[in-house]
Structures are given as structure tokens and as C-alpha cells.
Amino acid sequence: xxxxxxxxxxxxxxxxxxxxxxxxxxxxxxxxxxxxxxxxxxxxxxxxxxxxxxxxxxxxxxxxxxxxxxxxxxxxxxxxxxxxxxxxxxxxxxxxxxxxxxxxxxxxxxxxxxxxxxxxxxxxxxxxxxxxxxxxxxxxxxxxxxxxxxxxxxxxxxxxxxxxxxxxxxxxxx
Amino acid sequence: xxxxxxxxxxxxxxxxxxxxxxxxxxxxxxxxxxxxxxxxxxxxxxxxxxxxxxxxxxxxxxxxxxxxxxxxxxxxxxxxxxxxxxxxxxxxxxxxxxxxxxxxxxxxxxxxxxxxxxxxxxxxxxxxxxxxxxxxxxxxxxxxxxxxxxxxxxxxxxxxxxxxxxxxxxxxxxxxxxxxxxxxxxxxxxxxxxxxxxxxxxxxxxxxxxxxxxxxxxxxxxxxxxxxxxxxxxxxxxxxxxxxxxxxx
Numbered sequence: 550x551x552x553x554x555x556x557x558x559x560x561x562x563x564x565x566x567x568x569x570x571x572x573x574x575x576x577x578x579x580x581x582x583x584x585x586x587x588x589x590x591x592x593x594x595x596x597x598x599x600x601x602x603x604x605x606x607x608x609x610x611x612x613x614x615x616x617x618x619x620x621x622x623x624x625x626x627x628x629x630x631x632x633x634x635x636x637x638x639x640x641x642x643x644x645x646x647x648x649x650x651x652x653x654x655x656x657x658x659x660x661x662x663x664x665x666x667x668x669x670x671x672x673x674x675x676x677x678x679x680x681x682x683x684x685x686x687x688x689x690x691x692x693x694x695x696x697x698x699x700x701x702x703x704x705x706x707x708x709x710x711x712x713x714x715x716x717x718x719x720x721x722x723x
Numbered sequence: 724x725x726x727x728x729x730x731x732x733x734x735x736x737x738x739x740x741x742x743x744x745x746x747x748x749x750x751x752x753x754x755x756x757x758x759x760x761x762x763x764x765x766x767x768x769x770x771x772x773x774x775x776x777x778x779x780x781x782x783x784x785x786x787x788x789x790x791x792x793x794x795x796x797x798x799x800x801x802x803x804x805x806x807x808x809x810x811x812x813x814x815x816x817x818x819x820x821x822x823x824x825x826x827x828x829x830x831x832x833x834x835x836x837x838x839x840x841x842x843x844x845x846x847x848x849x850x851x852x853x854x855x856x857x858x859x860x861x862x863x864x865x866x867x868x869x870x871x872x873x874x875x876x877x878x879x880x881x882x883x884x885x886x887x888x889x890x891x892x893x894x895x896x897x898x899x900x901x902x903x904x905x906x907x908x909x910x911x912x913x914x915x916x917x918x919x920x921x922x923x924x925x926x927x928x929x930x931x932x933x934x935x936x937x938x939x940x941x942x943x944x945x946x947x948x949x950x951x952x953x954x955x956x957x958x959x960x961x962x963x964x965x966x967x968x969x970x971x972x
Contacts, residue, residue, distance in 0.1 A: 611767055611770065612771045612774065613771070641845045641849055642848060644848050646852075696756055697757070697760055698760060698856060698860045698863070699762075703763055703766060707756060721856070723853075
């Protein structure tokens with residue numbers, strides 16, 4: 550029965566939840582450090598296991614994103630530093646989408662010079678439609694050109710502004 | 724090994740070997756943007772392969788993990804489609820191979836999202852979003868190359884003629900496919916062909932490329948009978964692990 554008991558999970562108390570959110574809001578994404586893991590929308594659930602440890606459900610952004618194991622390790626470290634015992638588990642379904650970026654996250658991206666996703670994932674086939682005009686995060690011009698579908702990390706594409714001539718990253722809509 | 728396990732291993736190996744082939748481009752692509760593009764596609768495929776290999780190991784039930792399956796199997800035990808092990812050739816040939824696979828994987832993984840195997844359905848739902856992006860990339864380049872200069876057009880057409888005979892395998896069912904289809908785990912391979920042909924035909928036409936003649940011979944990589952190229956891919960991919968068994972980063 551001990552094994553079965555370990556699976557019983559509960560929602561942490563409001564005070565614990567608030568503290569956990571505070572801690573997670575200070576854990577940066579390793580590749581886009583202006584975003585916290587909460588801004589990125591990868592934290593899918595917080596549960597208290599029967600043994601008192603906190604289980605954090607983490608959705609990988611892209612299947613092969615090398616940041617995923619780092620994110621999980623950073624989350625565990627941040628919680629343990631505050632006295633929690635923590636476990637991070639993968640949550641594959643539903644798959645992560647850029648729609649889960651927080652509003653605050655979108656503003657932070659734009660302020661940092663990365664254009665946030667221009668649309669929401671409405672239909673499964675939307676990526677086969679022609680591109681929307683992406684606004685330059687520096688000068689707001691929509692006269693921009695896509696240089697590559699892929700940028701410096703799996704979640705970004707590479708653009709250039711034709712008005713101010715600056716290259717910039719676009720956070721892909723997926 | 725059950726047909727179910729073999730089927731998952733086929734999906735895993737196809738993604739793994741294509742990821743390895745694309746990885747050969749890193750540092751060698753014609754421009755930095757394409758270096759990043761091919762590496763990113765490779766990384767997605769590798770991530771998908773890892774999830775599928777782990778699952779295949781669990782289905783097999785012999786305690787083999789993703790590394791055992793990737794690094795310690797012989798050539799005849801790899802069950803990837805023969806198309807993905809074909810050499811990179813020039814950038815055009817890599818793009819043709821990628822496009823033909825992307826268009827097939829898109830139809831396949833969309834259908835796998837409805838698999839009765841819920842684990843496979845979850846992996847497919849994740850993968851299909853990435854595959855859609857890969858197809859945008861490869862179709863975009865195929866059009867630029869096919870409808871580009873005389874030389875890019877000729878080279879791309881030649882690559883298409885060369886790789887086309889390997890596509891038959893993707894749509895030809897064998898006993899493993901039939902068992903998996905009957906169990907509601909995977910779609911019948913031939914049922915993917917109409918949508919694939921329509922998409923491929925539309926892009927080829929925009930690229931001003933001619934549709935090759937159907938080939939009379941089918942390859943059988945998914946049964947472990949490969950072209951001469953897979954051995955070289957494995958020799959490179961497995962060399963470190965075989966020289967230092969159990970090594971970790």
C-alpha cells in the first residue's frame with residue numbers, strides 16, 4: 550500500500566501555492582533568460598504528493614529542446630533551496646503551444662527585442678498559410694523580411710527589419 | 724518483438740537516422756541560416772526519436788533504453804525507411820529528401836494523433852506541430868531551387884529522380900503494418916498516399932519540377948534490409964559509444 554499511497558496527490562494550500570509561484574517566477578528560461586518558466590507557460594501543474602514533496606509538471610517546448618532538462622533541474626534547485634522537496638515530471642499532453650506565453654512574457658519579449666508570436670494557434674493547419682507581417686520589436690515597422698524559419702533556438706525564427714535594418718528574432722507561433 | 728513494438732521502432736529509427744544525416748550538415752551548410760535550419764530540424768527529429776525509442780524499449784520489455792537501442796544495434800536491426808539513410812548529396816538533394824519525408828510524416832503523424840495507443844498519440848500530437856514547420860522550410864526551398872537558376876533546377880530535378888524510387892516503401896504495407904492497422908494503432912500506409920501525392924504534386928508544380936515515373940522496385944529498410952549507405956551512418960553515430968561503453972556526459 551505504501552507505493553499506492555505515494556501516488557495520492559493533492560493541491561498545495563493557497564499559502565504554499567503562492568510561495569511556489571513566487572519561487573518559479575524567479576527561475577529564468579536558460580535560453581531566453583528575460584522569461585521566467587511561468588512566463589513561458591511550461592509549468593503545467595503543482596501538486597503535493599502524499600510524502601510531502603512537491604511535483605512540478607513541465608511541458609517541453611520542442612521535442613529536442615536542450616533547455617528542457619536544464620529547466621527541470623533549475624526548478625528543483627529553486628524549490629529545494631527554499632526547503633521544499635521537489636520532483637519535476639514531463640507533461641507531454643496537451644502539447645505546449647506559444648499561446649501559453651503569459652501577457653507579461655509577451656511584453657518582456659518585445660522589450661528585449663524579440664518579436665512575440667503574432668497570432669494564436671487557431672487551426673492545426675495554420676502554419677501552412679502564408680506568413681503574417683511581423684512587426685519589428687525596435688521600430689514597430691511591419692516592413693520586415695523573414696531570413697530563416699529557424700533561429701538561434703528551436704522556438705525562434707530570424708527576421709530583418711527593412712525600415713531600421715536591424716535583424717531580430719521572432720518567437721514562433723506553434 | 725511484437726508488431727506493435729516493431730512499428731514504434733520503425734518510426735523511431737526513421738526520425739533518428741534522418742536526424743543523424745541532417746547533423747552532417749552542421750558547419751557545412753551553404754549559409755549560416757541554413758546551417759541553423761537543418762540543425763533545428765535535426766534536433767526536433769532527434770527529440771521525437773528519443774521519445775519513440777524509449778517507448779519501444781518499454782514495449783519490448785527487456786530493459787533496453789534509448790541509448791541501448793540507438794548505439795548497440797546492428798545495421799539489420801535498424802528499421803528505418805530506406806529513403807532517410809540516402810546520402811545528403813548537395814543542398815538540393817538534402818532538401819528533396821527532406822520534403823518527401825516531411826510531406827509523408829505530416830500525413831502519418833496527423834493520423835497517429837488518433838491512435839488507440841494513447842502514448843503514441845501524445846508523441847504524435849507533439850511531433851506534428853514540428854513537422855508542419857519542417858515542411859514549410861523544405862517546401863519553401865524546393866520551390867526556390869526548382870524555380871531558380873538553370874543549374875539549381877537541373878540539380879534538383881536530378882535529385883528528385885534519384886530519390887523517388889525510395890518513396891514506394893512508405894506506402895506499401897507488410898505484415899507488421901497490417902497488424903498495427905487492424906489494432907487501430909497506426910493508419911494503413913497506402914491510405915496516406917492520396918493526400919501525400921496531392922501535396923507533393925502541388926509543390927513540384929510550383930517549383931516547375933517534373934513528377935518522376937513510378938519505380939517498379941520497392942525497398943525494405945523497414946524490415947532491416949537496407950541500402951549500402953546505412954552501415955556508414957551507424958559507424959559514425961555509434962563509434963563513441965562503442966569505444967567507451969556506458970560513457971555519459
